[in-house]
Amino acid sequence: MTLLAVFLGSPVFAAEGPSFDCAKAESSAEQLICEDDNLAHLDRLVATRYTAALDAARNLGSGAAAAESELRATQRGWISGRDECWKETDTKACVESAYLRRNAELVALWMLEKPSSVEAWACDGNPANEVVTYFYDTELPGIRFERGDTVDAGALVKTASGAKYEGSFGRSIWIKGDEATYREADPDGSSYKCVRAQKH
Numbered sequence: 001m002t003l004l005a006v007f008l009g010s011p012v013f014a015a016e017g018p019s020f021d022c023a024k025a026e027s028s029a030e031q032l033i034c035e036d037d038n039l040a041h042l043d044r045l046v047a048t049r050y051t052a053a054l055d056a057a058r059n060l061g062s063g064a065a066a067a068e069s070e071l072r073a074t075q076r077g078w079i080s081g082r083d084e085c086w087k088e089t090d091t092k093a094c095v096e097s098a099y100l101r102r103n104a105e106l107v108a109l110w111m112l113e114k115p116s117s118v119e120a121w122a123c124d125g126n127p128a129n130e131v132v133t134y135f136y137d138t139e140l141p142g143i144r145f146e147r148g149d150t151v152d153a154g155a156l157v158k159t160a161s162g163a164k165y166e167g168s169f170g171r172s173i174w175i176k177g178d179e180a181t182y183r184e185a186d187p188d189g190s191s192y193k194c195v196r197a198q199k200h
Helices: 003-008 028-035 037-058 061-087 091-110
Strands: 117-123 126-136 142-147 150-157 163-166 172-176 179-183 191-199
Touching: 028 037, 028 061, 028 091, 037 061, 037 091, 061 091, 091 126, 091 142, 091 150, 117 179, 126 191
Parallel strands: none
Antiparallel strands: 117 126, 117 191, 126 142, 142 150, 150 163, 163 172, 172 179, 179 191
16 A cells, blocks of 8 residues: 555544634734634634524524624623733633633523533522522533522632632622522622522
């Protein structure tokens, strides 16, 4: 067998590029993504999640148009934030973190996967003051918060003990065993001591 035959008979694995045209890359973040296979993979992943979220928004019935408009606006805002990574010392780490968090948020907010667990928390000794959390096993673990008629999404952050998840505008829950500290989003910012009331 000739060397050429051996080469032709072997699979060739070409790295896939990102979801956008690298010839039109403008920001330093986009240029970095075009040069890095892992970042390109994360870009395709988030693009797929975003498309799925758009489909979910369009199926909401009477609120579909507003939901789609808001989703498009938040995606544009996220892209602007990603492109600010040039200001950071480690641009690549910043871009990677932005993608991992956005993936977690899209999955949790639009429930694009089945949650790994659902837990209800009774706060300040009042069962009526309840926070329900949905956990997702995304690349960076994600969370969906439900409190009253408020829905938010976030992701796991590093902490010295327990598991802390941060959502939008300062919202967070810091879980230690069967207890947790829940912080409401700004401008309220109130904190509550909570105990696990239910686990599914």
